[in-house]
Amino acid sequence: MGWLGTKRNVQKLVDAHYSSLYRFAYRLSGSANDAEDLTQEAFCQAQMKLNQLRDWDRARAWLFTILRNAYLRRLRSSKVENAVSLDGVGEVPDRLPETLPEIDPARLQDALGELPEVFRTPIILYYFEDFSYRDIAEQMDLPLGTVMSRLARAKAQLRARLMQPAEAVGQGARRPSHGL
Amino acid sequence: MDCNHARLLLLFARKPADLDLADAEALGAHLDQCPDCQALAGAEERVDQALGRAIRDVAVPASLRERLLTRLQQERRVVWRYRLAAAGGLAAALLLTAGLAWAFWLGKQPEVDLNAFQDMVSIKVAAAPEQVEQWFQEQGVAMKAPTLFNYHLLYTYDTTHFMNRRVAKLIFVHRDSGSTAAVYVLSRTQFDWKSEELPPSIHTSFPSNHTIEPLPEDPDYLFLAVFTGGSLDPFRKPDGI
Numbered sequence: 001m002g003w004l005g006t007k008r009n010v011q012k013l014v015d016a017h018y019s020s021l022y023r024f025a026y027r028l029s030g031s032a033n034d035a036e037d038l039t040q041e042a043f044c045q046a047q048m049k050l051n052q053l054r055d056w057d058r059a060r061a062w063l064f065t066i067l068r069n070a071y072l073r074r075l076r077s078s079k080v081e082n083a084v085s086l087d088g089v090g091e092v093p094d095r096l097p098e099t100l101p102e103i104d105p106a107r108l109q110d111a112l113g114e115l116p117e118v119f120r121t122p123i124i125l126y127y128f129e130d131f132s133y134r135d136i137a138e139q140m141d142l143p144l145g146t147v148m149s150r151l152a153r154a155k156a157q158l159r160a161r162l163m164q165p166a167e168a169v170g171q172g173a174r175r176p177s178h179g180l
Numbered sequence: 181m182d183c184n185h186a187r188l189l190l191l192f193a194r195k196p197a198d199l200d201l202a203d204a205e206a207l208g209a210h211l212d213q214c215p216d217c218q219a220l221a222g223a224e225e226r227v228d229q230a231l232g233r234a235i236r237d238v239a240v241p242a243s244l245r246e247r248l249l250t251r252l253q254q255e256r257r258v259v260w261r262y263r264l265a266a267a268g269g270l271a272a273a274l275l276l277t278a279g280l281a282w283a284f285w286l287g288k289q290p291e292v293d294l295n296a297f298q299d300m301v302s303i304k305v306a307a308a309p310e311q312v313e314q315w316f317q318e319q320g321v322a323m324k325a326p327t328l329f330n331y332h333l334l335y336t337y338d339t340t341h342f343m344n345r346r347v348a349k350l351i352f353v354h355r356d357s358g359s360t361a362a363v364y365v366l367s368r369t370q371f372d373w374k375s376e377e378l379p380p381s382i383h384t385s386f387p388s389n390h391t392i393e394p395l396p397e398d399p400d401y402l403f404l405a406v407f408t409g410g411s412l413d414p415f416r417k418p419d420g421i
Contacts (some may be wrong), residue, residue, distance in 0.1 A: 007256070014248050034387040036244065043248055043257050103234040112235075133198040136231040148198075152191050159227065 027124045042067035050054045111161035118156040181210040303335045322400045323348035323365045330417045345370045352415045359409030368400040
């Protein structure tokens, strides 16, 4: 068991990162309740392990890693599979994108929820918190090439889903479970 | 760099930080002179921006921060309670272990060592009066070694209790006659007496005789001798010693 972080340091950590951590958790889980639980769990763990944080500039990446691990633990214990298998995620398109129509938040979350976690996490990090490929590779402990490949495929899948007419979504795709 | 290479780079690495410096420069140079790829890159960037905005658009509950801080405070209390309980348990276990070790140590009796016994006895046999006095001084018992006795006959000495006071006791043995004398030395610092009231002579009774006399060399001490045989004379110092 590590030493508890001081109250002031913990509060500093919360003030600086709670919003982005909650948004990340929401996009991962697709549920406000799960997002709040995950955010609380991540900060509780961070409070217990604060002495492990050597570089405060790395606090954000550290917290995101803690939250992702907490999410993966829940995912494993709930034994709920994502709606789309790894093979179901589209290949990199030949043609680069057209302009997206207005993005409906519910459809966006559904489309994210359909992605397996190994695709969902990098794309959320990439868009949401502006992590570079190298940051994501480091955080997910993956080779850079794997991250680039997954991101390209995840983007293609996401765009394809968002470009589909609304009625096609209802007919062709399963509603995603958000993993929890 | 041709268009295929440029589009591949646009697909996989759209942030400058994700490209090697050489690739980033080559891509920039290609986009500057290729309107098709430039349009494609622009479209890609717009899609990225739109997706980024949409993904970031998550409403954060207004009181989330307070709830988080409250929960963290509760966790801190739980952890401290747990740690205090654990520390208490550890301290109790240590005390118990120390107690058991102490009890074991106390309960363990030394084996009889005959050599130690012989040492203890032999060091006292025929000890000089000065040695005797020093030994009792170390035991905290005030005494004067009566000089009228023959210390060549001294067998042993130790402290004993008389009227709830620790006093010196010397044992003399006369080897030829086989008689013994136990001599108790009493100090005025522990007892009170009037010299004129002391019995004047040896009292005889079975199985031993006894006498009580002030020390000639120091009236603040007296000795009480209990002896076998008819007289204390065999134990007295012969003239000239």
